[in-house]
Amino acid sequence: MLAIITNIPTPYRTAFFNVLNEELLKINESIHVIYCAETEPGRHWKFSPQENNYPYTFLKGLHPEFKNFYPHINIGLTACLKKLKPQWVLIAGSWNAPATIKVLLNKKKVDSPIVFWSEGHFDAQVRSNKYVDLLRKKVLKSINHFVVPNIKSKEYIHHYNSEAIVDFLPNTVDEDFFSLSPKDSKIESRNRKNLPLDKIIIVLVSSLDSRKGVLEFYDAFKKSNNDNLYVVQIGTGEFYENLKEKIVKDNLSNHYILTGQLEAKDVREYLISADIFALPTKSDPNPLSPIEAAFLKKCLLVSSKAGNAKDLISENKNGWIINEINEEDLIKNINKIAETERSKLEEMGEKSFEIVSASFTRKKAAQNLITFLQRIKK
Template sequence: MKILFLTNIPSPYRVDFFNELGKYCDLTVLFEKASSAERDDVWKKYSFDNFSGIIMNGISTDVDKAFCVGVVKYLRMDWDKIICAGVSTPTGMLAIQYMKLYHIPYWIEGDGGFAKSGKGFKEAIKKHFISGAEGYFSTAGEFDNYYSTYGVKKERIYRYPFTSLTEKDIKNAGVRTKSEKESIRKKLNIGEDKVVLSVGRFSYNKGYGKGYDVLLKATESFDKNIGVYIVGDEPTEEFVQWKKEKKLTNVHYVGFQNKKDLSDYYIASDLFAMPTRKDAWGLVVNEALSYGLPVVSSNKCVAALELIKDGVNGYIVPVEDSAALAEGINKVLTGDYDRMCLAAYQSIQDYTIENMAKRHLEVLSEY
């Protein structure tokens, strides 16, 4: 099968997926840009081993998007399937409009999303570009609703397990013993009895996008023996001052960590907090579950809505509700913790890069 895939940048987890998918088909992937201006240099280290990856020349329109007229040249070529994973980028919109005009069949894929009202001029434009594909790859029930809001029939929606983890990653992570956690905590100089971890970028809406203000407000009610570790980029001055003024000595801004070092923080932690105001998916939830960490998330994270069951492997709480977030965290720490950890690990077993590629091939072969 000869497949053309359109996306914005070669993010590490996407390249891993393409390399796996490319083992079983003739795959070409068009990228709008070589990398995102917001990301660390690690994102610029990739290898196209099992597929043909092409970085197109275009006019940059955002940190991770570009307008690439050259995409039309590739759309004119002979393909068995074309998948567009960037319906909101200028290049993706050009590609979809061209394929609509010349009656070229195509598929649409996304990581996730929350639908708006579906009404009004902007929503009509969105509906125009989303509707009309042969089929749609969806990650979750919430994303199914998104597609349906913009005119997609349910029978055209196909689920796939969205992830950044391989089978090996999940096997190597796993639920850790108390002694293993204590050993890593000593290595990281973690002194608190309990550890709450959150991973994300302060550069996303100055920390408010990931809901770190909500997390800090929740932390104000914690005992000092509960440490909160936020791993990502550097905090804004506002969050530095907040910690100082409220004397939150149990809040720690860790900064960027490579994959290996980040693994230590997952191992050392007792649970994962995801107070985001909106995440189309949230791959860090997958990562946390792979280490057997119960997840307490806002109801604006698609990954959490799909993967977390209240009282089983975590809790879903209302967005921007610091009291509910604190309550959810305390429930995990004082409840049947070992059972929740095992349930967390079990809930992520099918979410592998291998299964992600397998599902795509199954759907495309049957359609």
């Protein structure tokens, strides 16, 4: 049995756990997921028991809040692990989460190989000073095995623990939902969404806040060669009204629209309409939206600050990586898009699909994890 410890249920993890359990059952193993809490502030997913095709336990505990940090203090975690007697323990969470620290302090009682599923990298660090860094290093050096979603996360782990054994485990998306069917048509989707047929359409999906670089992208778009470009910005947040006013003031309503927050089916429709997906983030551990866009065969423009940019983009073959979120780099990349033939963008989108199909499906991710676990049996 593989015991997985994680903070709360999320739709993308639940779906992956279902596939992982199916693959483990083929070798007479299974998973048991231990959740530290049912939800956290700002999370709007509803837990549906019928969607979880694997055993799970919700631990009782205390759940204080500290400025975007939500530690879960679960008294019964060690007892739960001792009862389950797992073959392996996979910790999916932050290095300083109480659950992580508790498992590491009770290694002998747990008596199973411990694997840490880490998404951290230097561009995504929120808290860092020499004292935090020393503690981080101490924790990460106490773990032998890691799985990470991207190259930047692997480099990060080896910075703190040069002897760590690290394998690749990407976060996955619903590749069936975010894949083209024979019924899908870019032209029909544009008509349904009242989008121009004669322009290159760039779609951005993110919260509208400073971390996502949305104002910088808009200002660069305004100064770029944008006559044949059209932008759809999906999402909401603190900059929504600001952007709305800027678009009207700059007379760009025929080139730049805000949709607000949308249901998944509408996000999919806009992505089908698009020629290119853009994510000018300033900090993102491992964003899922470019993976979704790649399954829909979109050319990608992603910031180097996104953890999986190098894993998803082969430069000039299926998109471009923005080095810095500044005016010069953004204008340069937006102009590249404007100067690229739409047929070429279509070819680049096909390449995006090849890349994610090779490594980012749930089944391949599950099989890769199982192979890794089998190498470290106790």
